[in-house]
Amino acid sequence: MKKLIFGFFTLASFATIFTNCKKDDKEDLSGTGSVTLEFDNRAGNAAFAFGTNYTNAAGETVKFSTFNYFVSNFVFVKTDGTEYVVPKDSCYFLCKHENADSREITISGIPAGDYEEVRFIIGVDSAKSVSDIAQRTGVLDPAAGAAGMYWAWNSGYIFVKVEGTSPQAPLNTMTGENTIEYHTGLFGGKDTPTLNNIKNVEIHSHDDAAKVRRDKEAPQFHIYVDVLEMFTSPTNISVAANPTSHAGAFSKTVADNYADMFTLDHVHNHE
Amino acid sequence: MIFLASSCQKDDPVPVGEIKFSAPSNLPAPTYDFSKNEITQAGFTLGRRLFYDPIFSRDSTISCGDCHISYSAFSHVDHVTSHGIDGLLGKRNAPAVQNMAWRTSFFWDGGVPNLDLVPLNAIQNPVEMDESPAKVVQKLNRHAEYPALFKKAFPEQDTVSGATMLKALSQFMLMLVSADSRYDKFVRGETGGTFSADETAGLNLFKQKCATCHSTDLFTDQTFRNNGILDDFLNDSGRNLVSTFPNDIGKFAVPSLRNVEKTPPYMHTGKFKTLESVLDHYSSGVKDSPTLDPLLKQNGQLGIALTGSEKQQIIAFLKTLTDEDFLRDARFQKP
Numbered sequence: 001m002k003k004l005i006f007g008f009f010t011l012a013s014f015a016t017i018f019t020n021c022k023k024d025d026k027e028d029l030s031g032t033g034s035v036t037l038e039f040d041n042r043a044g045n046a047a048f049a050f051g052t053n054y055t056n057a058a059g060e061t062v063k064f065s066t067f068n069y070f071v072s073n074f075v076f077v078k079t080d081g082t083e084y085v086v087p088k089d090s091c092y093f094l095c096k097h098e099n100a101d102s103r104e105i106t107i108s109g110i111p112a113g114d115y116e117e118v119r120f121i122i123g124v125d126s127a128k129s130v131s132d133i134a135q136r137t138g139v140l141d142p143a144a145g146a147a148g149m150y151w152a153w154n155s156g157y158i159f160v161k162v163e164g165t166s167p168q169a170p171l172n173t174m175t176g177e178n179t180i181e182y183h184t185g186l187f188g189g190k191d192t193p194t195l196n197n198i199k200n201v202e203i204h205s206h207d208d209a210a211k212v213r214r215d216k217e218a219p220q221f222h223i224y225v226d227v228l229e230m231f232t233s234p235t236n237i238s239v240a241a242n243p244t245s246h247a248g249a250f251s252k253t254v255a256d257n258y259a260d261m262f263t264l265d266h267v268h269n270h271e
Numbered sequence: 272m273i274f275l276a277s278s279c280q281k282d283d284p285v286p287v288g289e290i291k292f293s294a295p296s297n298l299p300a301p302t303y304d305f306s307k308n309e310i311t312q313a314g315f316t317l318g319r320r321l322f323y324d325p326i327f328s329r330d331s332t333i334s335c336g337d338c339h340i341s342y343s344a345f346s347h348v349d350h351v352t353s354h355g356i357d358g359l360l361g362k363r364n365a366p367a368v369q370n371m372a373w374r375t376s377f378f379w380d381g382g383v384p385n386l387d388l389v390p391l392n393a394i395q396n397p398v399e400m401d402e403s404p405a406k407v408v409q410k411l412n413r414h415a416e417y418p419a420l421f422k423k424a425f426p427e428q429d430t431v432s433g434a435t436m437l438k439a440l441s442q443f444m445l446m447l448v449s450a451d452s453r454y455d456k457f458v459r460g461e462t463g464g465t466f467s468a469d470e471t472a473g474l475n476l477f478k479q480k481c482a483t484c485h486s487t488d489l490f491t492d493q494t495f496r497n498n499g500i501l502d503d504f505l506n507d508s509g510r511n512l513v514s515t516f517p518n519d520i521g522k523f524a525v526p527s528l529r530n531v532e533k534t535p536p537y538m539h540t541g542k543f544k545t546l547e548s549v550l551d552h553y554s555s556g557v558k559d560s561p562t563l564d565p566l567l568k569q570n571g572q573l574g575i576a577l578t579g580s581e582k583q584q585i586i587a588f589l590k591t592l593t594d595e596d597f598l599r600d601a602r603f604q605k606p
Contacts, residue, residue: 192376
């Protein structure tokens with residue numbers, strides 16, 4: 001029995017060494033590579049498009065004209081649990097439906113390895129929200145890239161902006177349409193607290209890990225973003241009862257709902 | 272060559288006297304981070320020009336200085352609420368712009384936590400300037416004179432950006448320091464700092480009855496409180512609009528009382544035209560509501576007990592906070 005166990009271990013050790021050697025020959029795990037994340041907008045089981053009618057969980061017909069969101073503070077987790085935190089100066093992205101390029105983001109400088117999890121937040125963290133204006137460039141510049149995604153009266157970014165119409169929504173006298181409008185932000189306040197609607201997302205790949213390699217094309221996390229999730233779970237939102245939401249208490253309901261709108265479709269490794 | 276030389280001279284700012292920020296000894300430490308925006312002559316001069324330039328409004332009709340007037344401590348004296356673009360009326364009484372370097376938040380509801388971000392609010396407000404900051408930056412970059420003035424103020428930047436536009440405005444506003452009133456001279460033991468008997472009595476009453484909220488020589492503790500001017504806040508719920516919390520309904524920023532004599536009307540609604548009516552409010556006009564400040568309802572009694580002569584003494588004291596040097600400072604006037 002002892003012999004057998006010894007023999008088994010020896011065999012196992014050899015096998016390990018053998019595969020390791022083989023792996024080393026085959027794969028270079030030195031240096032850094034890139035990952036892309038494709039944010040694929042959806043409406044339930046359908047592809048998302050502006051101007052198309054969908055049905056929300058309350059059974060109402062909704063049609064959209066704006067679907068923007070900030071995603072930031074990415075962390076990638078290897079299969080062995082090691083984490084890579086994307087540096088602050090390159091971790092903020094504003095995705096707009098009408099701009100497909102803005103929804104396919106590439107993050108480089110990631111140590112080579114196999115990544116099975118990505119974490120990020122929906123919105124902009126509180127530290128960045130109160131940071132020096134000169135440090136807010138690109139999509140974070142209220143006078144440039146963040147235009148339309150920034151509240152000047154309640155300083156902070158609009159994390160998620162969804163606009164459209166619904167025949168079930170009341171007529172909006174300002175727009176002359178049956179407008180639906182959900183602008184959600186609020187990072188928790190600087191010195192005096194406010195509501196905090198920052199939401200954490202964890203996306204786990206149970207099948208394939210994203211293989212980040214120095215000299216290979218970036219693997220892709222293909223992520224579904226389901227706009228209809230904003231209207232349900234945990235709370236159904238009726239556009240007839242709540243056609244709009246901005247920086248009010250109701251925005252918590254909207255944010256709690258959209259917290260789970262990001263899900264993994266698949267990880268794609270380019271061989 | 273002659274043309275070039277004269278062009279260069281044209282860039283020179285109007286002389287404005289020495290520009291140097293210094294914190295008066297009787298004020299606490301400033302909260303503004305000067306390391307991120309050092310005040311320079313060029314930056315201040317640019318900020319002043321911007322402050323008085325209607326380029327910020329959609330139709331180039333309204334400047335910052337239109338509603339924030341120097342001789343009323345940069346408030347809008349005698350206007351309950353201010354009229355902005357297209358003659359539209361604002362929702363709240365335009366606050367004074369003074370001692371901004373010490374502020375921890377801005378506007379009646381404290382919605383803006385940093386001075387640099389303050390102008391964005393007025394620019395975008397549909398009843399104030401109704402313009403997008405991005406468009407203002409575009410207008411400034413296309414302007415005949417501004418690009419050179421920005422280059423001078425921010426030499427490391429080749430074009431005007433939102434950040435430099437805002438920082439220039441901040442440099443001007445940071446210099447609006449009021450701390451040379453007779454009261455200041457009195458507490459610092461300087462020449463001219465003499466108080467009458469009534470003013471001294473008023474100061475003592477003020478310390479007993481008002482200074483919990485209007486604290487330090489900034490004359491505000493920078494908190495948000497419901498001071499009972501209304502019994503419901505359905506029209507404007509104040510801090511609650513920013514925080515969403517029900518216990519913030521009806522709470523508004525405690526304003527500084529510096530130059531208070533010169534900044535009527537009073538309160539966020541502008542409902543009181545005189546200091547007498549303000550003190551009458553505190554003694555007998557306080558309205559109860561769930562978020563009323565506990566200091567205004569002690570032992571079940573609404574308001575602050577004040578006799579007629581006490582009110583007059585407090586007002587006599589409040590007038591010692593008028594800082595004529597600040598109100599008339601030529602450096603802060605429209606160039």
